[in-house]
Amino acid sequence: MSSDETTVSGAEDRMAGVDPVPGVGKPDPILVADGVRRSFGGLKAVDVDHLEVQRGTITALIGPNGAGKSTLFNLLTGFDRVDEGRWSFEGTAINGRRGHQVARSGMVRTFQLTKALTRMSVLDNMLLGAQGQFGERMAGALWRPGWARQERANTERASELLERFRLVDKRDDMAGSLSGGQRKLLEMARSLMTEPSMIMLDEPMAGVNPALVQSLLSHITSLRDEGRTVLFVEHDMDVIMGISDWIVVLAQGRVIAEGRPSDIKSDKQVIDAYLGAQEDEAAESREGDDG
Numbered sequence: 696m697s698s699d700e701t702t703v704s705g706a707e708d709r710m711a712g713v714d715p716v717p718g719v720g721k722p723d724p725i726l727v728a729d730g731v732r733r734s735f736g737g738l739k740a741v742d743v744d745h746l747e748v749q750r751g752t753i754t755a756l757i758g759p760n761g762a763g764k765s766t767l768f769n770l771l772t773g774f775d776r777v778d779e780g781r782w783s784f785e786g787t788a789i790n791g792r793r794g795h796q797v798a799r800s801g802m803v804r805t806f807q808l809t810k811a812l813t814r815m816s817v818l819d820n821m822l823l824g825a826q827g828q829f830g831e832r833m834a835g836a837l838w839r840p841g842w843a844r845q846e847r848a849n850t851e852r853a854s855e856l857l858e859r860f861r862l863v864d865k866r867d868d869m870a871g872s873l874s875g876g877q878r879k880l881l882e883m884a885r886s887l888m889t890e891p892s893m894i895m896l897d898e899p900m901a902g903v904n905p906a907l908v909q910s911l912l913s914h915i916t917s918l919r920d921e922g923r924t925v926l927f928v929e930h931d932m933d934v935i936m937g938i939s940d941w942i943v944v945l946a947q948g949r950v951i952a953e954g955r956p957s958d959i960k961s962d963k964q965v966i967d968a969y970l971g972a973q974e975d976e977a978a979e980s981r982e983g984d985d986g
Contacts, residue, residue, distance in 0.1 A: 706752045706919065706940040713941075715954025715962075718745035725750040725893055725924050726771070726802070731780030733763075733770055733948075740766045742948040743780075748893075753915065753925045755935045757959075758945035759969050764928045765807065767945070768897050772804045773797040785892065803886040804895035807928075809878040813871030817862060820870050820881060821853035822846075824888030853888065860884040860914065876907035883914060894918055896927035900934055912938055936960070944969065 713719055724747035733741040741763040748754050756764050769775035771782060773794040781790045784802050792800070812820055857863040860880045865873060873881060879899055886894055899911055916938055918925050929935050935942065936956045944952040944965050952958075952965045959965055 709749055709751060710941055710955065713749075715952070715958040717950040717953055719747070719953055721747040721749040723750045724748060726782065726784050726926070728771065728782035729780060731767070731770060731782060732778045733766055733775065734778055740948050741770060741777075743767065743945075743950055746943065746950060748924060748926055749941060750924050751919065751922055752940040753919050753927070753938055754941045754943060755939040756926060756928045756943050756945065757930070757935060757969065761947075762945040763948040764945055765897055766948075768804060768895055768928065771797075772802065772895060798889055798891075801889075801892040802895065803889055803891040803893070805879070805882040805886060805897060805899065807898040807901055809875070809882050811870040811873070811878045811881055813869065815870060816867055817857065817870050817873070817881060818850070818853055818866040821857065821885050821888060822849055824885040825849040825852075849888075856884040856887055861910065874904065874907075876903040876911070879903055879911060880907070880914070883911075891923065893924040893926065896925065896929075898928050898930070900929060900931055908934075 709722060713721060726746075726748040728743060728746045731741055731743045731746075732739065756767070758764055766775065770777050770780075773789075773792050773796065777790065781788060783789060784797075784800055787800065789797055789800055789802070798804075812823070815823075854863060854866065857866050860883065862873075862877060862880055862884065865877065870878065870881060883894075883896070883899070896915070899915065900908055903911060912934065915925055915927070919940075939956055942952075942954060942956060942959045943950055944959065944962075946969065952962050954962065
């Protein structure tokens with residue numbers, strides 16, 4: 696058996712016996728959320744009673760546009776404030792923490808619209824992701840041996856990650872010169888500078904040249920292979936069904952279904968709320984191409 700098959704089998708084993716029902720408990724959840732709610736005016740964007748994310752798996756968060764997927768991401772990672780609710784990561788409550796505090800706890804995220812600092816080099820973008828840098832404090836900045844040694848170590852790690860994500864040849868280029876797909880890779884690489892336990896990816900394939908999609912997919916699966924947990928939002932059903940160990944479906948802010956890809960494919964409520972609409976859109980697109 697290959698190492699990839701072993702890893703996939705391990706992820707499947709962790710989900711063995713888990714019932715495909717909304718809010719189901721997981722054997723070893725890394726993230727647990729309860730009563731998370733957020734409204735904008737009279738619209739309830741997120742209304743999640745209970746959600747658990749299993750450690751060491753790739754979990755997809757799917758649903759129609761406006762279902763609340765990105766809003767839920769923003770709430771859990773401290774980029775938006777909840778109306779009510781609590782959640783814990785690695786057994787520690789993190790609701791109420793700001794984005795940088797959540798990241799320091801080991802839960803990092805990327806964005807649908809990449810946040811690369813375009814007027815800085817690719818390498819400098821990477822170095823910004825390093826945690827606990829001595830030179831950021833006044834006392835530390837005055838002690839050159841301390842921060843110089845740390846900067847060498849950070850630069851070495853950044854270079855290793857750029858090599859892994861096939862961006863090492865771009866390390867001295869301005870981040871603004873990268874393609875959309877390369878910026879996605881840069882964000883993913885930069886997130887690893889924090890040595891996270893869990894990575895949350897908001898539409899990692901959006902706007903990416905098809906030539907880079909397979910590269911991004913292999914990097915996502917490799918994160919799980921290393922023991923990390925991945926939670927991602929995506930609309931491409933081929934991608935979702937191809938790499939996910941578990942799928943959570945949101946509609947109108949609520950979790951309406953959970954399960955393995957095979958469970959979700961056959962769930963009538965999901966088909967009515969989401970998959971059927973996607974098939975209609977695909978058919979319309981094909982008809983337009985034929986016309």
